[in-house]
Amino acid sequence: MSIIPLLELNNVVAGYGKKDIINKISIRINQGGIVTLLGSNAVGKSTILKTILSQTCLKSGEIKYNGIDISNLATYKIARLGISVVFEGRGIFANLTTKENLLAGAYLLKSKREVEKNLNRVYSVFPILKERANQLAESLSGGEQEMLVIGRSLMSKPNLILLDEPSLGLAPKLVELVGKIIKEINNEGISILLVEQNAKLALGISDYGYLIRKGEVVLEGNCKDLIKNEKIKEIYLGIM
């Protein structure tokens, strides 16, 4: 019995303007899975996420979601298919309050009751956000802002969440918390594509992983195998 992957990238070449940042990338995520993209700075991991969202220039290859070609679909239409994103650098609306940021995440929902329900759910996962509900988002600390964007991505009850370096700049305790929350979200059935530099965190919670270098996949496999892999150990010497 073959299952159509939830999201697949086939030989995708993309970049900004003339420069190609990712070169023939192929990635697969199955429904309910957590997939991680590992690699150091500026290898093209974030570009992969942005390409899925049609925010870069797709030169060749295709992107399919539930079997449908979404290669050049407008960003807002992709969001409407149930794909949420949590960007690096927080991506909050600094001019809106915490609550308004969360409500913005529920933009696509029609029913007020559903919005209310999701809001309360997010508040129960991140109680600090309820405390800061009417404060301007820019006054929140780094960790709180990260929780805000994760919370916001949950508001629309997405099918797939793209996470871009959620642990960046966070204290170790918070990193642990973020990892736990991602696992919890996944347990509820939401698929995750996680981009991370923190290999320990990523490999600890993901099912499958891809190692990216210079815009290409150099290694892939189940995370239990990757953890034992010599190459990975070499790159992340001392951190694992």
Place this chain on the structure above:
Amino acid sequence: MKFEKKIIGKYILVIGLFFLTFYLLEKILSGFWLTLFLLFGINVILAISLNIINGWIGFFSIGHGGIMLVGAYVAAFLTLPTSFKKGIINLHLPAFILNIQIPLLPALLIGGIFGTITGIILVLPAIRLRGFYFCAGTLGFNIIMTTLAENLPNITNGAMGLRGFPAYTNIWWVWGIAIFLIYITLMLKKSYIGRAFISIGKDQCLAEHMGINLLKYKIYAFGISAFFTSIGAILWVHLILNLFPAAFSLTFVFTVVTMIVIGGMGSVSGSIIGAAIVTLFTDTLAPLEEGFSFLGFQVPQALGLTTILLGILLIVVLIKKPEGIMGEREIFHKLFKEKIN
């Protein structure tokens, strides 16, 4: 020695050619065409001087009308016949101004100096305000100056304006100054000062880090620009022979802005081309506005038609070729390089 003689010889030849051309043109061209040619020259002066601020150092000003007002009125005080000045009841200028009437050159210089001082005042907002807010500030400056000119009749005779100017402007003054300005801006563009201007325009922070004293160069740029803008305005006033506060309002400034945008904001030759196109447009098409008969049909009056067409031209250029006709390049690039060597 021989080498230097060759250069000097070249210069004398070129200047001689210009003299000859002007002499012939003055003889050949009739009233309408002569005026058109003079307007073209004045527009070249205004366009190139505006370009130094808007194009080179990248501060988009739409307030040069204020500078023009100062230069023009100061020169007017000095060049108007004394009988006229004393005849206006409103004017309460100091006696020594009422009693003199001077020729064009000193008026240009004195008016130019006052205009330059006004222009340097504009450097103040340029320090704190960036990009668009500077532009808005210059709009305010233009409106403030026009309003002041209208409401201080003791100095300017208010909205009624001044008339009776001596017709000083001729082809020698206009095109002599225009050629001079073209020459020095082309030289400037290749010199350290010019390149400093352009690097400020490209990236102010970077220029500062490279050691360029921003304030000093902004003052130079605003100074040069304001000086020649004033001269252009003074020549204009002594051509059309009247001056009133609304003469250099936003509409007039907008015309000059159109010239440099169409021509290309970093380019001297662009400003010349832009000035040519706009002058042709506004002043040859202007008579059409009165209405005319064409093949038996009576085409009705259409005042403001040329302004509308100019507006359309501007929008089309901004959409299709935003860098203008010349962009930042000059024509005769090779010839130009040769002259430096």
Place this chain on the structure above:
Amino acid sequence: MSYFIQQVLNALGWGSVIALLAAGYTMTFGIIGLVNFAYGEVFMIGAFAAYFAVTVFNLPFWVGILASLIGAIVIGLAIERIAFKPVRGSGMITLFITSLGASIIVKNLSIMLFDDSLKNFKVPNFYSGVYLLGDIIVFKKSILIFLITITLGIMLVYLVKNTKLGIAMRGISYDSKISETLGVNTERIIIITFIIASFLGGIAGILWGMLFGSVKASMGAIPVVDAFIASVIGGVGNVFGAIVSGYILAIGSSLFIAYLPSELVGLKPLFVWVVFFIILIFKPSGLFRANIK
């Protein structure tokens, strides 16, 4: 004291028009960084459409209102599609210059077709007349205009603060890319914003006609500048701030010349610019919270 109050009340009508224009102005300023000089022409076309319907063709006043809204919205959207959409993303100055160009085209076209003389603007009878409070005169129409503006203002602020549309608008003002990832169709929201702004411009045009009893083709030139300054003072993209600032500028200008010797009355336009420069020096982000990055 009563002289002071009289000046304030006199400025209420004019202040309301500027407040409405400032609200519309700040919406497009916030959402796509557009300083729309052509907004004065949207305002003028709204007034002229009503003028034609009511004064020229003698249609009932409600038809005039409808004509004004349709006229304003059509012109507003036309200018957006032709002069702004093609250069979106080219920077504030380019957008400003194209708006200058559009303003000049529409204004001169109107002057060409209708000439720049004052046209009498007919108003229904019950708007005229005054109330007397002691030695203070209050025009009925001023009160009406003020009430209409405040009502619209409250509705607008509610829209911007509490509706999905408002959150989408403010989100796009801050960062349109992030908004798109939340499912917001930014193109559609921008068009809706222009429609609302044009709607406000049209209403402002009618109110102006009611207030002064006349309209002319160049009527947009000064109000658009006041609206711009009010939106900067109020905080770019902040509708509440713009409305409040509109009143501040109008009342301030009136008080300014009220206490000046009579020959200097022509200096009225200077007041708004002095305030502009003071705010830009001491509180450049505006008196209230701005909605842009």
